[in-house]
Amino acid sequence: MSIFYKAQVPLYIASFLAVFLIVEFFIDLPILKSMSSELQSWGVVVAAFALGLGVITVTRNNYGIIKRREGNWPYFLWCLVVMFVMIGTGLIGDIGKHPSFLWLYNNAFTHLSSTMYSILAFFITTAAYRAFRARNVDAALVLIAGVFVIMTIAPIGAVIWLGFPTIGQWFLDIPNMAGMRGIIIGIGLGVLALGVRTILGYERAHLGGPGGGQQA
Amino acid sequence: MSKYVIWKDHRWVYLLLIVVVSWPLLSPIGLPVPVTPSTKMAFDTVEKLPPGSLVAMSSILSGGNWPDLGPPEVAFVQHLFKKKLKIVFIGEVDETPTITETTLLPRINKYGAQYGVDYVNLGYIAGAPDVAEAAFATSLRKVISVDYVTKKPLDDLPIMKGVNTLADFKLAIHIGMAEDPVRQFYTPFKIPLLVGVYGMMGPHYIPYLDTGQLSGMIVGLRGAAEYEYLVGFVGEGLQGADALSMTHLLVAVFVVLGNVYYLYQTRDRTRKEK
Numbered sequence: 001m002s003i004f005y006k007a008q009v010p011l012y013i014a015s016f017l018a019v020f021l022i023v024e025f026f027i028d029l030p031i032l033k034s035m036s037s038e039l040q041s042w043g044v045v046v047a048a049f050a051l052g053l054g055v056i057t058v059t060r061n062n063y064g065i066i067k068r069r070e071g072n073w074p075y076f077l078w079c080l081v082v083m084f085v086m087i088g089t090g091l092i093g094d095i096g097k098h099p100s101f102l103w104l105y106n107n108a109f110t111h112l113s114s115t116m117y118s119i120l121a122f123f124i125t126t127a128a129y130r131a132f133r134a135r136n137v138d139a140a141l142v143l144i145a146g147v148f149v150i151m152t153i154a155p156i157g158a159v160i161w162l163g164f165p166t167i168g169q170w171f172l173d174i175p176n177m178a179g180m181r182g183i184i185i186g187i188g189l190g191v192l193a194l195g196v197r198t199i200l201g202y203e204r205a206h207l208g209g210p211g212g213g214q215q216a
Numbered sequence: 217m218s219k220y221v222i223w224k225d226h227r228w229v230y231l232l233l234i235v236v237v238s239w240p241l242l243s244p245i246g247l248p249v250p251v252t253p254s255t256k257m258a259f260d261t262v263e264k265l266p267p268g269s270l271v272a273m274s275s276i277l278s279g280g281n282w283p284d285l286g287p288p289e290v291a292f293v294q295h296l297f298k299k300k301l302k303i304v305f306i307g308e309v310d311e312t313p314t315i316t317e318t319t320l321l322p323r324i325n326k327y328g329a330q331y332g333v334d335y336v337n338l339g340y341i342a343g344a345p346d347v348a349e350a351a352f353a354t355s356l357r358k359v360i361s362v363d364y365v366t367k368k369p370l371d372d373l374p375i376m377k378g379v380n381t382l383a384d385f386k387l388a389i390h391i392g393m394a395e396d397p398v399r400q401f402y403t404p405f406k407i408p409l410l411v412g413v414y415g416m417m418g419p420h421y422i423p424y425l426d427t428g429q430l431s432g433m434i435v436g437l438r439g440a441a442e443y444e445y446l447v448g449f450v451g452e453g454l455q456g457a458d459a460l461s462m463t464h465l466l467v468a469v470f471v472v473l474g475n476v477y478y479l480y481q482t483r484d485r486t487r488k489e490k
Binding site for chain 2: 112133178181
């Protein structure tokens, strides 16, 4: 396939659709609204297909690793087995409602997922006293603010000393809000600049592959 | 001094953490949970709605994020049922419709609400967050034709009669992040928006409360505990508040001790160099 079809055509499509959706947002015409609504529902269909693509990609990658007997290959095999068991039981009868699927979901998947999330508590606890070190004045200020905010979020803070939530809330409402506003405005401007570059074809990272990924 | 420093071996810290989490769960202390302004704003927004008002409840709830996002969603949904409001559930993660049916709704007192009349689960919309939310908000009938539980066409469900866009709802609640519903729900439709967010993300979204783009916010497990207190029921939030307190206290104590030890080490090194 030529570079024109692989890079230029997707670029033109993305630019046209982006300009169309921006125009539709600012101009209140029923025909534009109707077309925009249609486009947004296409987005859902494309995203749904991406899920299927994900299954194919995981299968191909894992199969390659298993075939080559690369390090930890039994884990990749187990990943495939579990994925296809969940897909298989999920497709039996009424999709996603068969007792075998629900049993696996409620008794294995949910608890394993929650456990993975909960393990964060251990990492954060051990990381906190290593990261929050008063190496200089700036770090000391972050440390003091951090301790006050921790004791504000924990209900026990107010029990130990009423000043904890008062001062901690001040840290959240004033310095935090000022900083976050700056970050949010900065992100907004950055996204705007990226959008303009994408529409004009200067930003090509989203195209990937040969001819894509090269920024003008 | 270094021989007394237990945190050099992380296993002691992990053990201590297990103890301080387990102890208040097994034997609750009942520490008071002061209500923060963002939670009170969320509660007041729901309280102001007349019974029968339609509420959109979109969510990225899954098994993995249940510890932080599950309790806020339970608290919101319990309040909505108590107020006799009509709820339309939408999932933005493939497992959200399942966890809503198997884990969320069974622990809720529905006050006699009927499926299809007072609440409905519309299932999963792909393309989270923005594509799914934009499609739901502007053209929900193009992306959803039947509900998740009974597989009935939307027109056969009394709750969905005349509902075409988010403009037909009186309130939107989103469980997950706050930026995307502000972009896709609040900005185009200007309906009140509440969010339930991860505990660590709360400070990030405070500016949205100040601008009025968010009408209220529940922040993680702590926010859920406050909301449960306001609604008047005991859920995972209040049950976990003591454990949350003790773990935060442990982190604060370790931060202070870590700095005392760091100061001691620095002075010791300076003394030896002299």
